[in-house]
Amino acid sequence: MPEKPVIIWFRRDLRLSDNPALSAAIETGRPLILLYIDETDIARKDGSAKRVWLHHSLKALSRSIKEKGASLTIRQGEAMAILNDIVAETQSTAIFWNRRYEADRIEADKNIKSELKAKGLHVETFNGALLTEPWEVSPKSGGDYYKVFTPYWRAACQIIEPNMIDYVPYPAPETLRGHSSVLRSDALSLLPKDLDWDDKVMQGWEAGEAAAWDRLEDFLASSVADYPEARDIPSNKSGTSRLSPHLSAGEISPRQIWHAARASNKNVDKFLSEIGWREFSYVLLYHNPKLASENYKVEFNAFHWRVDETALKAWQTGKTGYPFVDAGLRQLYQTGWMHNRVRMVVASFLIKHLLIDWREGEAWFWDCLVEADPASNAASWQWVAGSGADASPYFRIFNPFTQGQKFDPQGDYVKAFVPELKSLPNKYIHTPWTAPSSVLDDANICLDTDYPRPMVDHKSARERALATYKQSRQ
């Protein structure tokens, strides 16, 4: 009689190493059904860029699984129905997965767990995505969770550091023993049907576990020591790790990153504290399931946002007339990623200069980022808006041209993404509208035709934002 298999259900953990659910499945000694479900019964579908990334990530995972002697089954539909079919088809006796933290997925997983258990299956779940799960770090002084990052991270590190000292990440298995019969796989349908944009987005990226490791090792060998200063310079391609899409798809675990970073014997505290912001964002999401749709601070519910489709479109397409802002938004659309410093500036511009609801920006990033993350994206947008936990105060309004002058003094970043300005002298690169007409002529720029004038005046937009804020609090 054929041995009954166990299911390993991959979700946001598209890797073979340091995958606790996979390791537990292998330990049973039974044949494996390695499964990914493109779930259709999901509250918020992944955005376009993230789906492109997942397509390539799943291809990479599938290749790695094949090299180890098994195959990845891909299905599309409702998770419960698919799992029921597979259990019926294969007589599987157990299922293993790593946990997730969005409210609707927690609910779905709970239901799946109890239904499969009722059928007699052994169901086991693990933490494969975080250093500590959202309920593990609670303030001694009371309350469910920390609302301020610094004390949260101090407390979290007291749990993480001792855990990590002896932690040896699970190695990738040498071989995988797949189920004897090959199961039907649905074709992957994650790529957009009507655009060739997906090819362009993936230029400069490589999805998959091996690529994630190359990136981490490169970063630790040559860049992490300079990270505290270099992380603010958007033209410096190695100033930050660019691990976010790999982390978001689970191609590498935060535990592996922590372990490798500490083993480098360099000063990695600042870098690891950014991983801490990712953890903190998950704490906020877990305790505030509507983080992407509702103000964390209810007093922001009285804020009077403007509805202005034309302005929103100009922002989305990088045509605001502020070169640093436009460069960021074009980088986002072209590469599926934007430098963190510029994210803060473009978000502040939308929320404060244009007075457009942060949820519009959150949704645009959700669709365009290859690493769009339910926790970090929502928490970061609310952070910039001032409506979030431990947020930047609303009255902190980034000046888009001084930010450009400070963090892109030679204009390299602007020239890379706003090429129509590339012949402009550095002195005017962040303020083309101030250049004398002879300078504009020499640079072949006709304002309004080749590049727009600022869509709002900084000083008056700032005053309007502050007045609106004041009014909302009366």
Ligand SMILES: Cc1cc2nc3c(=O)[nH]c(=O)nc-3n(C[C@H](O)[C@H](O)[C@H](O)COP(=O)(O)OP(=O)(O)OC[C@H]3O[C@@H](n4cnc5c(N)ncnc54)[C@H](O)[C@@H]3O)c2cc1C
């Ligand atoms: C408006 C806005 C939206 C954002 N949306 C997302 C998102 O959808 N997904 C996402 O992963 N990050 C998001 N971030 C956070 C941050 O910008 C990115 O994580 C970072 O730019 C990714 O580049 P990196 O991997 O080179 O980061 P590094 O600087 O190398 O940092 C290492 C890792 O730490 C984590 N990290 C760094 N900064 C933050 C932060 N502020 N908050 C949470 N985690 C952080 C990421 O996982 C990152 O990969 C957003 C920030 C802003 C201001």
